[in-house]
Every structure is written in C-alpha cells, then in structure tokens.
Amino acid sequence: MENFVINGGKELFGEVNISGAKNAAVAIIPAAILAGDKVRIENIPQISDVHLIIEILDSMGATVKLINNDTIEIDTTNLSYQSVPYEMTSHFRASYYLIGAMLGRFKKAEVAMPGGCNFGVRPIDLHVKGFKMLGADVDTVDGMVVARADKLVGSSIYMDNVSVGATINVMLAAVLARGLTIIENAAKEPHIVDLANFLNSMGADVRGAGTDVIKIRGVEKMHGCTYSIIPDQIEAGTYMVAAAACGGDVLVKNVIPKHLESISAKLIESGAEIIEYDDAVRVTRFKPLNKCNVKTMPHPGFPTDMQPQMCVLLSIAKGTSILSESVWDNRFQYVGQLLRMGANIQVDGKVAVIEGVDRLTGCEVKATDLRAGAALIIAGLVSDGVTTVENIQYIDRGYEDVVKKFTALGAEIKRVEVQDTASAVPSAG
Numbered sequence: 001m002e003n004f005v006i007n008g009g010k011e012l013f014g015e016v017n018i019s020g021a022k023n024a025a026v027a028i029i030p031a032a033i034l035a036g037d038k039v040r041i042e043n044i045p046q047i048s049d050v051h052l053i054i055e056i057l058d059s060m061g062a063t064v065k066l067i068n069n070d071t072i073e074i075d076t077t078n079l080s081y082q083s084v085p086y087e088m089t090s091h092f093r094a095s096y097y098l099i100g101a102m103l104g105r106f107k108k109a110e111v112a113m114p115g116g117c118n119f120g121v122r123p124i125d126l127h128v129k130g131f132k133m134l135g136a137d138v139d140t141v142d143g144m145v146v147a148r149a150d151k152l153v154g155s156s157i158y159m160d161n162v163s164v165g166a167t168i169n170v171m172l173a174a175v176l177a178r179g180l181t182i183i184e185n186a187a188k189e190p191h192i193v194d195l196a197n198f199l200n201s202m203g204a205d206v207r208g209a210g211t212d213v214i215k216i217r218g219v220e221k222m223h224g225c226t227y228s229i230i231p232d233q234i235e236a237g238t239y240m241v242a243a244a245a246c247g248g249d250v251l252v253k254n255v256i257p258k259h260l261e262s263i264s265a266k267l268i269e270s271g272a273e274i275i276e277y278d279d280a281v282r283v284t285r286f287k288p289l290n291k292c293n294v295k296t297m298p299h300p301g302f303p304t305d306m307q308p309q310m311c312v313l314l315s316i317a318k319g320t321s322i323l324s325e326s327v328w329d330n331r332f333q334y335v336g337q338l339l340r341m342g343a344n345i346q347v348d349g350k351v352a353v354i355e356g357v358d359r360l361t362g363c364e365v366k367a368t369d370l371r372a373g374a375a376l377i378i379a380g381l382v383s384d385g386v387t388t389v390e391n392i393q394y395i396d397r398g399y400e401d402v403v404k405k406f407t408a409l410g411a412e413i414k415r416v417e418v419q420d421t422a423s424a425v426p427s428a429g
Contacts (some may be wrong), residue, residue: 001417002392004402006412012242016252018252020228020229021233022232022398023232028229030057030098033062033098034101040224042229043231048396057079061078061082084111096127101173109146112144130170153179154179172199178218180216180218182214182215184212190230197209235398235400237309248409254280256279262303271290294307315360320354325351333372334372338376342360362380362383362385365380372394381413
C-alpha cells in the first residue's frame with residue numbers, strides 16, 4: 001500500500017509533458033480486436049487501466065509486445081473468443097468496450113459488469129439498446145453481460161442521453177455490421193474522434209465523429225495499422241488547474257489547445273493568464289484568484305472529469321462560487337475531504353456553493369475516485385503543511401508519473417510505502 005505525501009505552499013514553475021489520453025487508450029486498445037491483425041499503437045499512457053486492458057487481451061490469446069515506453073504492438077490474429085471474468089473487470093469501467101469489440105468480430109461476447117470509480121450508477125442500458133438495434137440478443141446472467149447475434153445489421157440508433165460509453169460501444173459493434181448504422185445524439189468528446197480515426201486506419205468507414213450524428217458503413221474485413229493516440233485532455237487540464245491554484249508559470253506541452261478551450265476559459269475568468277501555442281499552453285498566475293461559476297456539460301462544455309480539480313481552485317478563490325454537476329449524480333463525495341482541510345463548501349444535490357477561504361491546511365485525506373484523487377493532490381499542493389493522500393490506486397488509474405511530473409515543477413511530493421493494516425488482520429472464516 002502506498003500514499004502520496006505532499007509538503008504544500010509552493011508555486012509551480014517549469015514544463016510538463018502530457019501523456020496519451022486515458023479515455024482514448026482504453027477504447028482503442030480493445031478496438032484492436034476488430035483488426036484480426038497486427039496493430040501498433042503509439043503514445044500509450046503508462047497507467048494501471050491500460051496495463052489491465054492489455055492483460056485482458058493477453059489472456060484472450062493476443063500477442064502484445066512492448067516496443068518502447070509508450071508504444072505497443074498487438075497481434076490479434078490468433079485471438080480466440082472467451083468470456084472475460086469478473087476479477088479482471090470489477091475495478092475497470094471501460095471493460096464494457098470489450099463487449100462491442102468482441103460482438104463486432106465474433107458475433108458474441110460475455111463480459112462481467114464493469115467496475116471503476118464509485119460516484120454513481122453506471123447503467124449500460126443505452127449500450128444494450130444499441131446492440132439490440134444492430135440485431136444482437138443481450139442478457140445479464142449472474143453479473144455477466146451476454147450478447148450474441150447470428151449477424152449484425154446496420155440500423156438508425158438514437159441515444160436518449162448523450163453517452164460517451166454507449167457511442168463508443170455501438171461504433172465498435174457496427175464497423176463490421178452489414179449496411180449503414182446512424183448514431184444520433186452521439187457524444188462528441190475528443191476521444192470519440194480519436195477512436196473513429198483509429199477504426200478508419202484499420203479499414204472502417206466511420207464519418208461524422210465529433211458531431212452529434214455519426215454514420216458507419218459496415219465493411220467485410222479490417223486490417224492492421226500504426227496509430228498515435230491524442231494527448232490527454234484531462235491530464236493537461238489537471239496540471240493547468242494546479243498551476244493556476246498554486247500560482248507560478250507552467251508550460252503544459254504535448255496538448256491540443258482546442259480540446260482545452262472550456263478549461264482555459266474558466267481559468268482566465270478565475271484570474272489566470274493562458275497563452276496558447278501550436279501544441280502547448282502556458283498558464284501563469286501571480287494575482288489573487290477570483291470567484292467563478294462552473295457547470296459541467298458534455299463536450300465541448302466544461303468536462304465533468306475536471307470538476308473536482310476546479311472545486312479545489314475555487315475553494316481558495318475570493319468570493320462565492322457555484323459549481324454545478326450535470327453529468328454524474330454523486331460526484332461530490334470528495335468534498336468531505338476538502339472540508340477536513342478547511343474548505344467552506346456546501347453541497348445540495350448536484351450543486352456545490354463554495355465560499356473561498358484564505359488557505360487550506362494539510363492533513364490525511366482519502367481519494368474517493370480517480371479525479372477526486374487528482375483534486376486532493378492539488379489541495380495538498382496549495383495547503384499549509386503536510387498532506388497525506390491515501391487510496392492512490394485510483395490516481396494511478398489515470399495519471400502517469402504524477403510524482404515525477406509535479407516534482408519537476410518544484411512541488412514537494414513523494415510516494416511512500418505504508419503497511420496495509422487491514423490486510424494484516426486475518427479474515428473471518
């Protein structure tokens with residue numbers, strides 16, 4: 001068991017390189033199943049979610065080679081159909097992309113219900129609706145999602161709600177279906193566009209990704225390719241918010257500035273200065289932070305995955321800010337940890353009222369999910385004294401080399417091994 005220990009109160013200066021996008025990688029790697037060939041994927045982030053999906057493909061018979069630190073080659077030529085057990089998916093939300101990929105290639109899939117961060121139910125009803133519209137029978141049996149089809153046939157599918165996961169899963173299943181599939185009210189996030197580009201590189205015919213109507217004309221066969229994943233919008237946003245919250249001057253490199261526009265706009269409103277370059281953004285802040293109202297929205301709105309980080313910044317901004325969550329029902333679980341650090345936040349359902357305080361104070365806190373963990377790192381960095389962040393396995397799911405990257409900016413943060421007292425106690429029975 002490990003914790004992060006942070007000695008806060010220091011401004012941040014320097015450069016940070018952003019890794020490949022987690023949310024793209026966990027969709028693109030399962031999509032390699034559809035190729036039935038060798039696929040080389042570059043700009044892979046070194047995070048636990050990626051390691052787990054690679055382990056799952058390996059267990060299914062794929063050959064995975066590490067070319068270098070951020071490039072892998074996946075050969076799914078001899079990959080065989082088999083169910084994916086609960087043990088490999090219980091802590092991994094994106095495991096449900098295996099359903100779409102296996103259904104597309106094998107016309108059958110059996111995958112345990114997904115796990116992941118615990119901040120709201122993760123219904124897959126829209127995924128199931130999409131699969132059924134393509135001609136599959138889908139049931140849930142003993143916690144397993146079982147999907148089968150004699151053949152998949154293109155269909156017009158309207159998403160009742162904008163869903164990133166369902167949009168991706170239908171794309172995966174539809175690329176090898178017969179005829180034309182139209183996804184209406186589709187999600188428009190950057191990683192959906194990235195997945196579409198990857199599928200097209202393997203011979204698919206996907207058009208309209210990035211708009212609310214995606215058209216997929218099924219092909220008979222797909223093939224291998226070489227593809228580089230986009231930079232991580234949320235990792236970039238996390239370092240941008242950290243720079244603005246702590247103050248200083250940070251150049252965030254290897255980004256697509258357009259993907260960060262909603263984040264940049266709110267940081268500017270809060271008192272930071274943002275300069276955009278071709279593949280970098282510079283964040284500086286040397287004056288007091290201002291209050292700011294933020295509402296999370298599907299892309300191109302302010303990302304829900306940046307909500308906890310922004311909450312920390314607003315907790316030390318002058319005045320009263322309103323932070324509204326429109327995507328997840330229970331994403332404010334982390335607020336109790338910030339209250340322990342001296343924040344003044346009141347939550348009513350999906351709205352938080354944040355009264356800025358002069359300072360936060362370091363203490364022991366526990367990450368409740370991936371992005372809440374990132375927020376607690378930022379809270380530790382801006383706090384007086386020492387902060388210990390527990391449950392950092394959540395953070396490792398989505399952030400590569402977080403200690404190394406923050407240390408390079410002048411932060412005092414280290415990973416410390418601690419004894420897991422819970423595991424030392426014999427279990428009953």
